[in-house]
Amino acid sequence: MEKILKDLLYTPTHEWVKIENNKAKIGITDYAQHSLGSVVFVDLPNIGSTFGQFDPFGAVESVKAASDLLMPITGKVIAVNEALLSQPELLNDDAFANWVIEVEVSDAAEVSKLLSPEAYQKTLH
Amino acid sequence: MDMKITCLHDRHLKLGAKMTEFGGFDMPVSYKGILQEHQAVREACGVFDCSHMGEIDLKGTDAVKFLNEITTNDFSDLKDRQLQYTLLCEASGGVVDDLMVYQYNKEHFLLVVNASNTTKDFKWLTSHQSGYQIELSNDSEFFGQLALQGPKAVEVLKGLIPEVESLSFMHFDMFQWKNHEYIISRSGYTGEDGFEIYGSPKATVELWDQLMGLQVEPCGLGARDTLRFEAGLPLYGHEINGFITPLEAGLSLGVKLQKPFIGRDVLLKQKEQGLERRIIGLELLERNIARDGYIVYDANQKMIGYITTGYMIPNTSKALANAMIDSNVKIGTEVYVEIRNKMVKAVIRNRKFYEKKYKKEV
Numbered sequence: 001m002e003k004i005l006k007d008l009l010y011t012p013t014h015e016w017v018k019i020e021n022n023k024a025k026i027g028i029t030d031y032a033q034h035s036l037g038s039v040v041f042v043d044l045p046n047i048g049s050t051f052g053q054f055d056p057f058g059a060v061e062s063v064k065a066a067s068d069l070l071m072p073i074t075g076k077v078i079a080v081n082e083a084l085l086s087q088p089e090l091l092n093d094d095a096f097a098n099w100v101i102e103v104e105v106s107d108a109a110e111v112s113k114l115l116s117p118e119a120y121q122k123t124l125h
Numbered sequence: 126m127d128m129k130i131t132c133l134h135d136r137h138l139k140l141g142a143k144m145t146e147f148g149g150f151d152m153p154v155s156y157k158g159i160l161q162e163h164q165a166v167r168e169a170c171g172v173f174d175c176s177h178m179g180e181i182d183l184k185g186t187d188a189v190k191f192l193n194e195i196t197t198n199d200f201s202d203l204k205d206r207q208l209q210y211t212l213l214c215e216a217s218g219g220v221v222d223d224l225m226v227y228q229y230n231k232e233h234f235l236l237v238v239n240a241s242n243t244t245k246d247f248k249w250l251t252s253h254q255s256g257y258q259i260e261l262s263n264d265s266e267f268f269g270q271l272a273l274q275g276p277k278a279v280e281v282l283k284g285l286i287p288e289v290e291s292l293s294f295m296h297f298d299m300f301q302w303k304n305h306e307y308i309i310s311r312s313g314y315t316g317e318d319g320f321e322i323y324g325s326p327k328a329t330v331e332l333w334d335q336l337m338g339l340q341v342e343p344c345g346l347g348a349r350d351t352l353r354f355e356a357g358l359p360l361y362g363h364e365i366n367g368f369i370t371p372l373e374a375g376l377s378l379g380v381k382l383q384k385p386f387i388g389r390d391v392l393l394k395q396k397e398q399g400l401e402r403r404i405i406g407l408e409l410l411e412r413n414i415a416r417d418g419y420i421v422y423d424a425n426q427k428m429i430g431y432i433t434t435g436y437m438i439p440n441t442s443k444a445l446a447n448a449m450i451d452s453n454v455k456i457g458t459e460v461y462v463e464i465r466n467k468m469v470k471a472v473i474r475n476r477k478f479y480e481k482k483y484k485k486e487v
Contacts, residue, residue, distance in 0.1 A: 037143065037159065040414075041412065041413065041414050043413060056465065061437070063159040063163075063351060063436065064159065065416070066414065066416055068465075
């Protein structure tokens, strides 16, 4: 059974977001890392770039395939988790502890389009 | 469409394999993980269920003539109990399929074809058989197939069937184990020493179970693809298809232009006039992965081709690819692969990604 954390919001495409004040950390879910298998590469965006809600901002790649990462919420990238460049497998070890990017949130009202842990859970099985 | 299953389907599910559709079959992609399975085959050994592949029996006094005129390779001098790689081409030179042909004797052969092409190939062969004294039979359902691959494959298999040790690369014979009969060839699709083992579905399941008991790593289609890619071997639908000729795919060793066969005129012309494009290697110079279908550009942003297969080689950070590239672009040229709207720098190189370990002498 895949882990789902209660204090996060989710996208139907298996990203999680943790919003604190006007900043948000974004990552992939345990379900996502499990269905991808071994993550061998994470394509991270440039710091300073801005993406709209549900726009692709990067990708996680398993041996077999690339999966786009979609923005849970519109924002400007203020940090990327550089450890993932040399150790992409951290996402397999713990997808919730290892965030992918941090953004500055521009429109907090957009969270209404995200899934609660319970709603996300329902999309999985 | 209902997916077909192989005789080992329940074994795959019990092992918890990740499954996917391939060639109309529900097949395992991986069991414990592609990285581990790839490494097992390179360093020890692994076993693949290849029962989805097609087996077509060819019999008759015109069998050699038929193979010579329908396929690209020459079977005149092939010896009994040898196998040979060949291709079926359309008149356009495009590839219908690539296949392995096992010669029982000059009037009896077994053709092993890609799962996704079995029906098409059988139709293609039978539509060209008139005028030849031959019989064709699609026996795919009666065969299971295992590929036991890796440097330890011989140790494992000779523990069950001691005589297999004396087979050399691209040779086969018939063997008995536990009242079952197997056709076993020293061959494979990984670049390692190993065996391809054909038997009835029941014989295949029993041998699989025995190999699992011997702790042989079960390997799925994921590792099968990374291994064949690294070994420079083509995959139908990627390096070859109906719009790519064997010469463009770098398969001239399997093409004998001195004899007539379907597609020869186009291939002869390509050889005389030179190829306009060909499959070549490519290595990314920045950290990323070039995938099938991505477009390749030169330094002036002119499109020069596309990726046919690309991986980050398991357990390394080397991102390599096969690409169909304009022949004017030489080895050593810096090019760009478009990946998610970014131009990622790469260099054209040869396709010798891995030194093959075939057992040519025993």
